[in-house]
Amino acid sequence: MQITHLGHSAVLVEVADRRILFDPGNFSDRWHGVTDLDAIVVTHLHPDHIDPQHVGALLADNPDAAVWVEPGVLNAVDLGGRAQGIAADTSVELGGVRIDAVGGLHAVIHRDIPRIGNVGLVVTAAGEPTFFHPGDSLEAIPAGVDVVGIPMMGPWAAMKEHVDFLRALNAPHGFGIHDALLSERGWGLAFGRYNEMTPTTVQDLRASQPWTPAS
Template identity: 70%
Template sequence: MQLTHLGHSAVLVEVADRRVLIDPGNFSEAWHGLTDLDAILVTHLHPDHIDPEHVPALIAANPSAAVYVEPQVLGQYDLPTARPLAADTEVDLGGVNVAAVGGLHAVIHRDIPQIGNVGLVMSAPGEPTFFHPGDSLATIPLGVDVLAIPAYGPWAAMKETIDFVRQVNAPHGFLIHEQLLGPRGWALAFGRLGEMGPATLVDLRDRTPWAPGA
C-alpha cells in the first residue's frame, strides 16, 4: 500500500494494483489532473470533500473509474456515473474491499441539520487496513492499521480527536482536514495527537507517497 496525502481530505490510495482517490475537495488542487484512477470515493457532500467545479473534469479524465459517493451527494451534484455508497454497505474494487461505516456527519451546531457521512475502511489481502473517517469521529472500526486523522474542523475539539485516535488504536497515522490550520496549529495538532495517542504519526504534507511499515 502507498498513501499520498493530496491536501485537506484528499488521499490517493494505491493498493493491490488499484488507484483510488478519496475526497477530491476544493481546499486542495494537488489532485487536479490525476489519471489512471480505478475509483473515486466521496465521504459526504461538503465542497471541501467534493469540488463541484473540478470533479467533473476529474471524472472525464478517468472514464473507467468507478465513482461511489455518500447517497446525499447524488442529490446535490450532477454526477451521472456515480453510484451511492451507504453506511453498512461494501463494494469490491477488484481485490480492494471498501466498507462504508457511520452514516452521519459530526454535529457542527444544534441549529445546523446533520448531513450524511460515510467513513471508508479499505482493505486488501496481505495489505494494511486503512480508515478515512470523513467528517465524523463517531465510528470505531476494528483492525485498522493506518488512520487518517482529521487535524481540525469546526465540528471537533482536540479532546474528542485524542479519544478517537485512542479508540481506533491504529499503529500508524497521518493528519488530514488541516487546511483551516496554519503551520503552528498543524504542529500543535501533530505533536499532541502523537504524544497522547497510540499511533506513530508521519508528516505527509510534501505529497510524497508513503508505504506504511516500510
C-alpha cells in the same frame, strides 16, 4: 500499500494494483489532473470533500473509474450519471480491494445546523494494511485499522475528541488530513499532541510524497 496526501481530505491510495482517490475537495488542487484511477470515493457532500467545480474534469480524465459516494452527494453534485451511492453498513468490491462504509452521519457542527450523511471508508486487501478515512466524523470505530487519515482540525470537533478517537481506534499508523484551516503553528500543535497522547504514530505527508506504511 502506498498513500499520497493530496491536500486537506484528498488522499490517493494505491493498493492491490488499484488506484483509489478519496474526497477530492475544493480546499486543495493537488488532485487536479490525476489520471489512471480505478475508483473515486467520497465521504459526504461538503465541497471541501467533493469540489463541484472541478470534479467533472476529474471524471473526464478517468473515464473508466468507478465512482462511489455517500448517497446525499447524488442529489447535490452533478456527477454525469457516473456515481453510485455507498451507504453506511454496505460495501463495494474493486478487484482484490474491499471498501466498507461505516458510520452514517456527519459530526455535529452546531445544533442549529442540520446534520448530513457521512460515511467513513475502510479499505482492505489481502496481505495489505487496512486503511480508514473517517470523513467528517469521529463516531465510527472500526476494528483492525492499521492506518488512519486523521482529521487534524475541524469546526465540528475539539482536540480532546480527536485524542479520544485515536485512543479508541488504536491504529498504529496515521497521517494528518482535514488540515486546510490550520496555521503552521496550529498544525504543529495538533501533530505533537496526537503523537504524544495516543497510540498512533502520526506522519506528516503535507508535501504529498508517497508513503508506504509498515505492514
